[in-house]
Amino acid sequence: MEGLVGWVKNYSMVFLFFTVxxxxxxxxxxxxxxxxxxxxxxxxTLLMPVLKLVGSDTDFFDKIAYDTFWQELNSIxxxxxxxxxxxxxxxxxxxxxxxxxxxxxxxxxAGYGVMDVRVNLSQEFEIESMxxxxxxxxxxxxxxGSLTGxxxxxxxxxxxxxxxxxxxxxxxxxxxxx
Numbered sequence: 001m002e003g004l005v006g007w008v009k010n011y012s013m014v015f016l017f018f019t020v021x022x023x024x025x026x027x028x029x030x031x032x033x034x035x036x037x038x039x040x041x042x043x044x045t046l047l048m049p050v051l052k053l054v055g056s057d058t059d060f061f062d063k064i065a066y067d068t069f070w071q072e073l074n075s076i077x078x079x080x081x082x083x084x085x086x087x088x089x090x091x092x093x094x095x096x097x098x099x100x101x102x103x104x105x106x107x108x109x110a111g112y113g114v115m116d117v118r119v120n121l122s123q124e125f126e127i128e129s130m131x132x133x134x135x136x137x138x139x140x141x142x143x144x145g146s147l148t149g150x151x152x153x154x155x156x157x158x159x160x161x162x163x164x165x166x167x168x169x170x171x172x173x174x175x176x177x178x
Contacts, residue, residue, distance in 0.1 A: 003049070014045050018038040018041065088123075095125060099119045106159070107134055107159060114133070115135065116133040127169045129173045130167075131175045132175070160174045160176065
């Protein structure tokens with residue numbers, strides 16, 4: 001019974017204070033905003049006993065904050081996992097492009113025209129396979145009926161060995177097309 005009497009006293013004091021405050025407002029335009037604020041405070045004052053029944057008023061807001069915190073933490077974890085997943089794919093694709101550009105330079109230095117280079121990396125960023133589409137750009141000089149220059153297959157094998165030794169890839173995982 002004492003709680004009910006205390007609540008009625010608190011509500012009466014808040015109501016009386018805001019009634020005096022609203023009557024002292026200078027202009028009618030401000031009274032509209034002030035009455036909205038007063039009504040909001042009075043509703044909160046009316047709900048305080050209900051909040052105390054659910055738990056203490058600070059416990060109620062702490063529970064809301066606690067649940068919000070865990071929801072945001074789960075959301076952050078999910079976002080981080082998505083970024084990690086997407087980041088790995090982006091890094092893998094970029095790494096494949098860089099290796100492909102480097103292999104292209106190696107092939108061009110060996111005298112080949114490079115049409116396409118494809119590099120495939122594993123989940124651990126290790127080279128699984130390389131495929132090169134090449135065309136031999138060589139000039140043949142005819143000297144007394146013989147051709148100078150090496151046969152294409154032999155040149156491809158030398159290029160494969162160079163790439164294999166540089167990138168530490170099995171020579172079987174390097175395919176060259178012409």
